[in-house]
Amino acid sequence: MTAKNPRTGSFRILTIVIKLGTSSICEEESHLPLLSNISHLIETIVKLRRLGHRVVLVTSGAIGVGLRRLEMEKKPKKLATIQAVAAVGQGRLMRMYDDLFSQLNQPIAQILLTRNDIADRTQYRNAVNTFSELLTIGVVPIVNENDTISVSEIRFGDNDTLSAIAAKMVNADYLFLMTDVDCLCTDNPRENPDAKPVEIVKDVGALREQVRISSPGSALGTGGMTTKLTAADLATAAGVTTVICRGSAPQNILSIISHLSINPTITTSDDSSVPLHTRFLAKKNPLADRKWWILHGLHTAGTLVIDEGAYKALTRPGQSSSLFAAGIVRVEGNFVADQAVKVVVELEKRNLNSNSDEGGGNGETKEIGKGLVNYSSVEITRIKGHQSSEIAELLGYADSECIIHRPANALKELIENSLDAGSTKIQITVKDGGLKLLQIQDNGHGIRREDMAIVCERFTTSKLKSFEDLSTIGTYGFRGEALASITYVAHVTITTKTVDSNCAYRAHYSDGILVPPKPGVSAEPKPCAGNNGTQITAEDLFYNVPARRKAMRNFSEEYNQIMNVVNRYAIHNAGVSFTCKKQGSNQVDISTLSTGSIIDNIRQVYGVNTASELIEVNKEYREFEVKLKGYISNANYSVKKMTYPFLYLSLDINPKNVDVNVHPTKREVLFLHEDEIIGRICDVIQARLANTNSSRSFLTQTLLPGTTPPLIEYNDAKENQDKFSKSAQTYDYKLVRTDSRARTLDNFYEPEKLLEPLNKKAKKEATSPDKEDIEEKSIKSSSQKNRLSSNPKSKRKRIEVRLSSILSLRKRLKEEGHRGLTDLLANHTLVGCVDDMQTLALVQHQLKLYLLDYNKLSEELFYQLTLQGFCNFGFIHLSTPAPVYDLVIFALENIENEEFFNNLKPKDEIAQIITKQLFEHREMLLEYFAITISEKGELTTLPLMLKGYAPNMDKLPSFLLRLGTEVDWTIELKCFDTLAREIGYLYAAEPPEFCEDDDDDDEAKANEINEEQMEIDDDDEPVKGMMDMEQEKEDNYSIDIENNDKESKKLDSKQQDQSYTNLKLKQKETASAALVKYRWQIEHLIFPALKNNFIAPKSFATGRQIIQVANLPALYRIFERC
Structure with missing residues (x-):
């Protein structure tokens, strides 16, 4: 069930406020919580949230829960005692809500309000912003009056009024007041069988005269049906449709919203499936936010009595006016400037039998509104009835001609x-x-x-x-x-x-x-x-x-008012540079250029989104001597509810046709041919907007990193159409049972912690190791820990990259990206590694299972990370500097194809050329890629691509060799591109050489070692067989194994068996540790990195990097009979 606009047929998100009274939360006598009611309500709220609606819950019950906890039978009468009881119950009430909402994975937030929070304009705006942010991130705010600190003079009196204020603060579409009755009736149905339900109310004032209200509220609550009518009056004035329905059946909210989205005027008489309720229709022209706040959010400190002339001026339809001192008859109460006061008109009673036109002066008064005063009650008493020009003489200073007006x-x-x-x-x-x-x-x-x-x-x-x-x-x-x-x-x-x-x-x-x-x-x-x-x-x-x-x-x-003034003058006066800041601040809050246009200034003040959607209006009417110029938001511009499109309008009128002496701050002026000019302006704007309908721009929703994507295929039109169906059933064969955002517990452990069980097991299997074994293990642990260390310096400021070559490479990445594969990798769930040697892993995306080559994926990943982190890398410091020349020679010596060197220079010359070339570019390598080559020609640092990840150092010699042979150092773009490719090759995930855990292979290798040990000569050379193998397999882990040839010859057969056993256990332990660390990096560093900002290239779609191996619907078709 999603709300549907009956005019356009489009679906929209609703903001709904639900008020739950104390009688719906606690039993009146025992004070026990009504868990059934509360549970049904929470289920209803969660269903509304899952449909995309924004929900606010205004709840009572703190005092009732507190009475139960303190074992008090009746609600106390003393205010301090009530506050103490509320303080006890508030925490337990929120705990109950949190427990129940948590069962349905719905986050909540508590908001406590007092009258002061509403009366203070800044606190009111802060509360509005807090509501907006909570609703945006999907949290359900739970609102209650802060009974603990409220006092009798500033309390709301009931949470019905509070719910109406909260509905205005969140710009709600609906306010549901949950009561112990289904709806309002014309009379008490228990006493009068002819009482009829009231289903739709257009005027709350008229309803008060027609309906007899007899519900005083419960013994625990502070409100009754009268307060609900007051709340409905406040909410409808703010444009909120208000509904009174039964609190014990909260599921009716879903049905009511569903029917109202189709027919806003539907009643139970029209359709029996509509639950019985009373609906108060929202006003068509709701009050603006500030006016509503002044009228309903402030307590008045006094009263101004005005005459009928001022009354007519203030209530003139379609015009806003200010109250001047000349129109004030009397001042009641004591107040200071900027406080709120009531404005009442004194209706004179005239003697019909007398020919005198003089009023009696004792007529009735009628309240017409509220306002903020610029003067105190003492000052107004002195200037009332006088013209504005006399204020300076009467008070000794001229403050403002207006009494109720925002100060100029x-x-x-x-x-x-x-x-x-x-x-x-x-x-x-x-x-x-x-x-x-x-x-x-x-x-x-x-x-x-x-x-x-x-x-x-x-x-x-x-x-x-x-x-x-x-x-x-x-x-x-x-x-x-x-x-x-x-x-x-x-x-x-x-x-x-x-x-x-x-x-x-x-x-x-x-x-x-x-x-x-x-x-x-x-x-x-x-x-x-x-x-x-x-x-x-x-x-x-x-x-x-x-x-x-x-x-x-x-x-x-x-200061915000000052900013508002400067903003408006800056927009209107293109060609004038405006700067505004606070004293002592280095930051400028407003800055426009004298060379900027009106559009530039609008963009500077109101943002790019507003300025980019403006269309120009330009017209001249010579018969009226008027020139019109302005900008208005086009049809593409969308705004939140209760906000409006942007309009800037400038009228250039012949001065002789303008009277500027209407308002002291020229907020209002009069000019000739006013009606005709306004009509022409409306016509030209309407025509200009109509022309924009020929072209529209529509933006798609961008998924944020880590959010759940829509469960639809890109080319599946049928699923897209069913997206908004009322009750779309999800079948088992289309049910996604994984969450790509889920994390495992070992993600929070370092690899060393995961190795502890293996180390303990190895210690139990080993037989009393000798002192040399212990020393060797200590050397190994220390070397492994200190070989590579990232530089934990304080976070430096990120450098903005402006090189056209890098920007071009980044742009090419986006253009060549494959949308489907990028979404797959961004929202996958890792099943596990399948084959470490072939670097294969299984992942699930929605209903399909894929086989990935993570070596190729990680190579592309680090290539993209090189372009993204260009000039902003951290450092990985090598514990021992590596000579570039020696590493290049080592790489050349390990090239098995000797024909490769035919017609080439000797290896040492090739190594010297490459070393010289890298040395010449070492400043560029350091600045852009964090690759440091010292004056001695030694490599000391590598770039830190991912926190906690270090490359396979076995590839370092070939990496340096490829920097000299594969990188194009002559053209900037090709240089950065090929260099980034080589860095990706170095950092690509590859398994350790001895990660295979095969007992037969281990035994064969051990036998080979023993044979070599038995065939050694009587010379001083070390044992080559053992040293070669250990150096090749253990050198990257800084394991320095020494063997004394003379001692090995003295080993008897028993000692040789013991040495063989220890060696096998060490090899097995080393291989297991390397494999655990390698797999941890793959699962918790490489694959999470693929979810963030990785763009899969289109070549992956036709290559072998990603292969689909199964999908759930196909498996159900095969095994559905099993």
């Missing part, structure tokens, strides 16, 4: 001043959200020395010279109030320089006039060094308004 940031006014001054570069520095320091510097025209005395006085402007200029003005501001207002609430310093001035001048201002920087000093501007332009610094903002400054506690929120 001082930075906005300063940016506009800089833009009006012709600036092309604006730098903004902020400290403590702009309250401690707000500084803006530009490269504009600057301020003349003679104007600095009046620049901060009210109504001072350089934009107007005559009254007629009002009709043609085209600047951002002209009333001369921005700087004056700031000087009344901050310490302002201005440093400015004009182009024709010899130096800059600095002056300090307060209350609109010049002030000395310190007592006893002149207030006149002082000459100083400076660049062309103006720097304005406002320090200690609102230093003289303690209540207002105290209300702005969150510096991050203030």
